[in-house]
Amino acid sequence: MSGQITLIWPIAAYFLTLIIMLTVMMVLSHVLGTKAKLPAKNIPYESGVISVNDNKTRFTSxxxxxxxxxxxxxxxxxxxxxxVIAFKESGWPGFIEASIFIAILLAALIYLFRIGALSLKHRHLPVKSEQSYTTKVVRER
Incomplete structure (x- = not known):
């Protein structure tokens, strides 16, 4: 039993340290954070787009x-x-394996480019109304 504890204690210490650090950060954020109730604080903001009442920009998948x-x-x-870290120890066999790995990645990238996965097909325009969006989706199918 004591042999298992000696194997598990580093993981348990890691998780305990993690929980303590998360708790300390959350408490510090609550204590040191600003308490001002500004009007701009509750406005949704994501990816540089400030969502104002009639701005309904939709992003496709x-x-x-x-x-x-x-x-x-x-x-x-x-x-x-x-x-790269084990470059000297791996020698030529490691270099050949890494070259094959890079070739497979390059083939995957060429495949993605050829099927058009890397080109934007739709512009991200504001939707005028929910009904016009659904008609557009139905027409595209």
Missing amino acids: HFFLYAIFFVIFDLETIFLFAW
């Missing part, structure tokens, strides 16, 4: 594909970073 592609290719960069 295609817009978020860029973010997904970024995350995927960013993770691939992390794998390559691990290869």
Whole structure:
């Protein structure tokens, strides 16, 4: 039993430290944060667009594909970073494996470009009314 505890204590200490840090940050944010009730404080703001009463800008799901592609290719960069750290130890076999990995990534990028996944198909225009939006969606199908 004591052998299992010696294996688990670093993870338990990590989670305990994490919970303490989160609690301290939330309490400090509450104590040190401003308490002013300004009119602009409750206005929705996202991605540089201030939503005013009649501004109903809609973003299609295609817009978020860029973010997904970024995350995927960013993770691939992390794998390559691990290869760079062990470059001397891996030698030529590691170089060949990394080259194959990069070739697969390049093939995926070319495929995404060829199917049009990297081009915006719709402009993000304000929608005039809910009824005109639904008619547009029905016409596109």
